[in-house]
Amino acid sequence: MHAWEAIEQSLTFIEEHLAEEISTETLANTVGLSPFYFQRLFKRLVNKSVQEYVKLRRLAKVIENLSDSEQRILDVALDYGFSSHANFTRAFKETYGITPEDYRRDLPMLNTFDKPEVSMNYVLVDEGVPLVAGDIVLEIQRKSLANPEIYLGLETAVHISEQIPAGESTGVDAPGQLWKRYHTEKASIAAILDTRVEMGMSHTEDATQGLFTYFAGGLAQNVQGQLQGGFVKKELPAGEYIVCKIEAEKFEDLVTVALDQASKYLFGTWLPHHNLTTEPFSAEKYYRDAKDMAYMEIWVKPLPQDSSV
Template identity: 85%
Template sequence: MHAYEAIEQSLTFIEEHLTKEISTEELANTVGLSPFYFQRLFKRLVNKTVQEYVKLRRLAKVIENLKSTDQRILDVALDYGFSSHANFTRAFKETYGITPENYRRDLPMLNTFDKPEVSMNYVLVDEGVPLVVGNIVLEIHKKTLEKPEIYLGLETEVRISEQMPVGESTGVDVPGQLWKRYHMEKASIAATLNTTVEMGMSHAKGTAQNLFTYFAGGLVQNNPDRLQDGFVKRELAAGEYIVCRVEAENFEDLVTVALDQASKYLFGIWLPHHNLTTEPFSAEKYYRDSEGMACMEIWVKPLPLKNKS
């Protein structure tokens, strides 16, 4: 067994026992490693200590329950191993910046810590060859956009330290909140849109400002004479792109777990292996008319790694 396979096996064990007591010694025993070596390997591959990871996964499951059931907050907390309401509230607020009561009342979009697919770090696919991992399929290829595409939507500034790296930060999901607002307000511009294609665009403002600009909107089919108040127009420029297509079982998984895993693979594994970096821009293209699947594409503009400033 490869070392990463042992950690993946332990991650699966954790998922199956989140409502039970989980000790580091038990996890080490399930994969045949000493507790000392297991903890070092786990931290290296997951970027969290064992107990910190277990806490974050339990909190992610708690959020699912608070959103989808009427179960009492205390009962949910106790189900997932928190010893008291005070202990749970402290952990929740330290992780997400709000109390569980405020979350259930307002239901903001939150960044949660997903179960990682560690094996993706050790698999390199060729261009145009699908990679199947967990419940997602991804495929990377080059694409030329002959004509620019125009999008109409909303825009906000996002603090990098609170959103990046993808899947590592927890708290309010600012881009997710912008999408929520866009879907509430897009009726006023519906006549100008092709409702089957939506786009999220990120433009870095430079690390000195610790900010990037995020846009959420829909593809324009009838260019408006003037913009509705609050809406902005953005362009996916013509040119050469690296495109990572991602498919998942449903749209919620697509925009959370699948987007997180695909972004990590594209930026952390595939592009560096091909000696590429990208311009400080990326786009998430969502196809809302796909039957039987949920799919999207991540678009980036490649640059040779040696030219990275």
């Protein structure tokens, strides 16, 4: 068994026993490692200690239940191993910056810690070859965009430290909140939108400021005159792109867990192994008319090889 396979096995065990007491010794025994070596290996591959990871996964499950059921907050917390309301509230606020009561009242979009697909760090696929990992399928290929695409939407400045790395930072999901606002306000520009395609664009202009700009909007047609209501226009330029297509069973999984996992693979594994760097932006294209399976694409513009040295 490879080391990463042992950790993946332990992650599956954790998911199946989140409502129970989980000790490091038990996890180590399930994969045949000493507790000392298991903890070191877990921290290296998951970037969290065992107990911190368990806490974050429990909190993620609690959030699902707080938003989807009428259960009392204390009952949900007890169901997932928190010993008291005070203990749970402290952990929740330290992780997300708000109390459980604040969350249930306002239901903001939150960044929760996803179960990682450790195997993706050890698999390198060629262009055009699908990779199946967990519940998602991704495929990376090159595409040419002959003409620029125009999108209309909203944008906001986001603190890099609060959103990056994808799938690991916790707190209020600023891009997710922007999408909620866009879907609430887009009726005023609906006449010039193609509702089948939407785009989220991240653009880092000055990383020294610790901020990036995030845009959320829809594909536009026949844009004329002055934009009202805070809407802005963004262009996906013509040119050559590396495109990562992602498929998942449900749209909700696609835009959360699947997007996080695919982004990590594209930027952390695939591009570095191909000695490729990209311009300081990425575009997420969401296709709303998919019937059989939800899918989206991440578009990045590679820099010329001599510019990336």
